[in-house]
Amino acid sequence: MIKRVFTLLLFALALGGCAGGGSSMTFTDDRGVSGQPFPANYRTELVAFFHTYLTNPVGVRGAAMAEPVQRNVGGRLRYVSCVRFTPRQSNGSDAAPREVAVVHVDARVDRVLEESQEACAGLAYAPFPELEKMSR
Helix, strand or coil, X not given: CHHHHHHHHHHHHHHHHHHCCCCCCCCCXXXXXXXXXXXXXXXXXXXXXXXXXXXXXXXXXXXXXXXXXXXXXXXXXXXXXXXXXECECCCXXXXXXXEEEEEEECCEEEEEECCCHHHHCCCCEEECHHHXXXXX
């Protein structure tokens, strides 16, 4: 009997953990670490990320990137890399130019902010030829 109650209690706690915090837990939980490490391999990681992020990674044009800087994202200090590029559509024509902010947590790519104006304001961009050389 005690074993059954204990099992039900654990099950209820597990379900409660899944149900709670769903709307507030939209980002990677970094256990409250405030001092984030600099993403030393950000260029390589960004190329690998964009290779899977873009529907068609071939033929990217006008790629430029700003060095990672610390910005406040979701109430926490994060390193953010801003990237500008013009992707190719599946029919081979150029899509509209884009700018995204890539957020790093624990020195790894975590997520993309499509609304990047605030995070990328005032940054200096430099060519990012590795992004333009991607293949399938």
